[in-house]
Amino acid sequence: MNYIPQIEPWIDQEELKELSEVIASTFITENRKTDEFLEGIKALTGAPYAIATSNGTLALVAALIASDIGPGDKVIVPDLTFIASSNAVRLVGATPIFCDVDRQTGCMDIESVERLIGQGVQGIMPVHLYGQIVDMDQLMALADARGLVVIEDAAEALGVTMNGRHAGTFGRFGTFSFFANKTITCGEGGVVLCNTEADYKLLYRIKNHGRDRKGVFVHDGVGYNFCFTDLQAAVGVAQLRKFGTIMQGKRRVFEQYRKAFQGVNGVTFMEPPANVSSNYWFMNVLVDDPAGLNAHLEKNGIGSRRFFYPLYAQPCNQDLQEPEQPNSQWLYEHGLSLPSGARLPEADIARVCDIVMEFVR
Ligand SMILES: Cc1ncc(COP(=O)(O)O)c(C=O)c1O
Incomplete structure (x- = not known):
């Protein structure tokens, strides 16, 4: 595969x-x-x-x-x-x-x-x-x-x-x-x-x-x-000429994920507020165990990314002695970015969704 x-x-x-x-x-x-x-x-x-x-x-x-x-x-x-x-x-x-x-x-x-x-x-x-x-x-x-x-x-x-x-x-x-x-x-x-x-x-x-x-x-x-x-x-x-097509592709991928995850327990698909027109850069879900899901997807031939690591906790920022920020920490502990390419075939997105659902069930 x-x-x-x-x-x-x-x-x-x-x-x-x-x-x-x-x-x-x-x-x-x-x-x-x-x-x-x-x-x-x-x-x-x-x-x-x-x-x-x-x-x-x-x-x-x-x-x-x-x-x-x-x-x-x-x-x-x-x-x-x-x-x-x-x-x-x-x-x-x-x-x-x-x-x-x-x-x-x-x-x-x-x-x-x-x-x-x-x-x-x-x-x-x-x-x-x-x-x-x-x-x-x-x-x-x-x-x-x-x-x-x-x-x-x-x-x-x-x-x-x-x-x-x-x-x-x-x-x-x-x-x-x-x-x-x-x-x-x-x-x-x-x-x-x-x-x-x-x-x-x-x-x-x-x-x-x-x-x-x-x-x-x-x-x-x-x-x-x-x-x-x-x-x-x-x-x-050349990329700018493709911009409209890339955005259409991103929107299509986003909509397919949105529909697939609707009403699924254990997965929250992140969506922009109504007054925002997004570029759907990364398609993100919130789950209880993003590290586990990341490993499970990888085992099934699917790439995903953990959320950015909070800045207060970064080894390179320890000299700043900044306090923990609760929502940032929470998002890190729950967020995962799924395959988000504008050209992702419908069948690949369906496969990603199946594997995510298999994991959270
Ligand atoms: C939020 C944010 N800021 C800054 C950068 C830095 O950009 P560059 O990698 O082009 O230096 C990136 C990404 O790479 C980013 O995601």
């Missing part, structure tokens, strides 16, 4: 064709293909400005530096997220402090954020987890009232909207990842969205050796090299 991976990119001849053209052009570093990719991202998200970075982690680092966050500052980060969210804060010399999450969405709980605002907190990093989105109207009202900068980690949220507005366009900065497991991929890659030309220029300098354009050797500031390549952009441009 075929192995069913938890996730796989939808890449084929279309990406190869774009890539061949870029290689033939000999312009392989950040150039016109990158501009084309960024135009596509702006059209999709409605953001006025976008810059490309080497990956999503460095997109966060660039946004934090542009927000002037550094040593002595604290940034509120949800306890349940991929490690890059808190690593980015630590890498600029600031301290992440962890808030709890909402059990229904897995995203930052706004009351928990409110309790942490105070001494030394300069920023908030909402993470739009697994295809869900933080209630950004509520969060922005809170942040604006308290004068805090908001950097949205929308790494997993391309295609997610709330009340029609795209994730990553609410805060001062919004970042995306194009790692191979994301809705669309460039292999590696990142984007930062922002709203003003001033912020765009600031970001561009940070990621381009402290200068406003390439090809000159007078540098106004000290900067990094977080640049993208036209090789990544070639893949990204």
